[in-house]
Amino acid sequence: METVVSGIRPTGHLHLGNYFGALKNFIKMQEEHNCYFFIADYHSLTTHPTPEDLHSNIKQVLVEYLAAGIDPEKATIYIQSDLPETAELYLLLNMNAYKGELERCTSFKDMVRKYPDNINAGLLTYPVLMAADVIIHRASKVPVGKDQEQHLEMIRNFASRFNRLYNIDFFPEPYAFNFGDNLVKVPGLDGSGKMGKSEGDKNSVNLADEPDDIRKKVMKAKTDSGPTKDNQTKPDEIQNLFTLMELVSDKSTVKHFDEAYNNCSIRYGDFKKQLAEDMVTFTEPFREKIKELAADNDLITKIAKMGAEKAKESGVTTVKEAREIMGIRNL
Ligand code: TRP
Numbered sequence: 001m002e003t004v005v006s007g008i009r010p011t012g013h014l015h016l017g018n019y020f021g022a023l024k025n026f027i028k029m030q031e032e033h034n035c036y037f038f039i040a041d042y043h044s045l046t047t048h049p050t051p052e053d054l055h056s057n058i059k060q061v062l063v064e065y066l067a068a069g070i071d072p073e074k075a076t077i078y079i080q081s082d083l084p085e086t087a088e089l090y091l092l093l094n095m096n097a098y099k100g101e102l103e104r105c106t107s108f109k110d111m112v113r114k115y116p117d118n119i120n121a122g123l124l125t126y127p128v129l130m131a132a133d134v135i136i137h138r139a140s141k142v143p144v145g146k147d148q149e150q151h152l153e154m155i156r157n158f159a160s161r162f163n164r165l166y167n168i169d170f171f172p173e174p175y176a177f178n179f180g181d182n183l184v185k186v187p188g189l190d191g192s193g194k195m196g197k198s199e200g201d202k203n204s205v206n207l208a209d210e211p212d213d214i215r216k217k218v219m220k221a222k223t224d225s226g227p228t229k230d231n232q233t234k235p236d237e238i239q240n241l242f243t244l245m246e247l248v249s250d251k252s253t254v255k256h257f258d259e260a261y262n263n264c265s266i267r268y269g270d271f272k273k274q275l276a277e278d279m280v281t282f283t284e285p286f287r288e289k290i291k292e293l294a295a296d297n298d299l300i301t302k303i304a305k306m307g308a309e310k311a312k313e314s315g316v317t318t319v320k321e322a323r324e325i326m327g328i329r330n331l
Helices: 016-032 041-047 051-068 085-094 099-103 106-114 126-135 146-165 211-219 236-248 251-262 268-294 297-326
Strands: 003-008 034-039 076-079
Touching: 003 016, 003 126, 016 034, 016 051, 016 236, 016 268, 034 051, 034 297, 041 051, 041 126, 051 076, 051 268, 051 297, 076 297, 085 126, 085 297, 099 106, 106 126, 106 146, 126 146, 211 268, 236 251, 236 268, 251 268, 268 297
Parallel strands: 003 034, 034 076
Antiparallel strands: none
């Protein structure tokens, strides 16, 4: 059994891309491993959300992850700031994190380019905070995609540097959890790439979306003027819709529209109507559960408290030991 940690940024709703991507794997991992999933509210502060937005997003994200299948009895799901020892470990690690390596980080350079007026210290040291998140539980695995590979490498550097500096084998070096074939790439509705990749959410179908919103979004999805030759290769925007249909519809439905495409009799209006209805059906149990949980504030508070307690059990000891290793000891 491995210790697994992953952070979730409290921005926006869970969409089908999140569900078929990371989430399904989280749900599987919680059965087999010692998992810590946390809502990264400290990290969010780097981009200056309004306090009201941040507060409501944290609750929403917690509700949606629970509704989607994270089980607080099996995994530890907590809010990052409920384990403030994370911030202390971050401070300790910052002493051995260097400006040069932090400035070379691709995600930092992207943020500098995108937001030249907000190049704050929290942004520069974002990977140090991530390192604290992971090694506070002395985790060995982090279930993240390719885009986080550089951060993970930095986390390994910070962990091994600590071990070397203090001549102790204390922090494990964490590696990405390899999902293998399980990581499905879910396309968006706008014909380009990944669901959730572009700004705004008309590209995504969210688990919390109302049926009519799903219908509107799907009907607006980009199509072309239709196939002109039998068995021609589907252009990206059409293939994307078929890929989505394979995720939410019966095999026979996919087959029916695939044949219609191949003999040029497909009517995109019917195709999209069917896709929308199958998405509505697929998301229904999630939508209902989200509403039910969102209305039960006592339950959500109880779950958050339970998560905080479990996170502290593991995190408080690590930070106490790290302080002592570094020389901050009782007189
Ligand atoms: N940076 C991650 C993201 O953008 C979120 C995150 C914060 C995280 N701390 C983490 C992920 C620790 C894995 C481990 O999605």
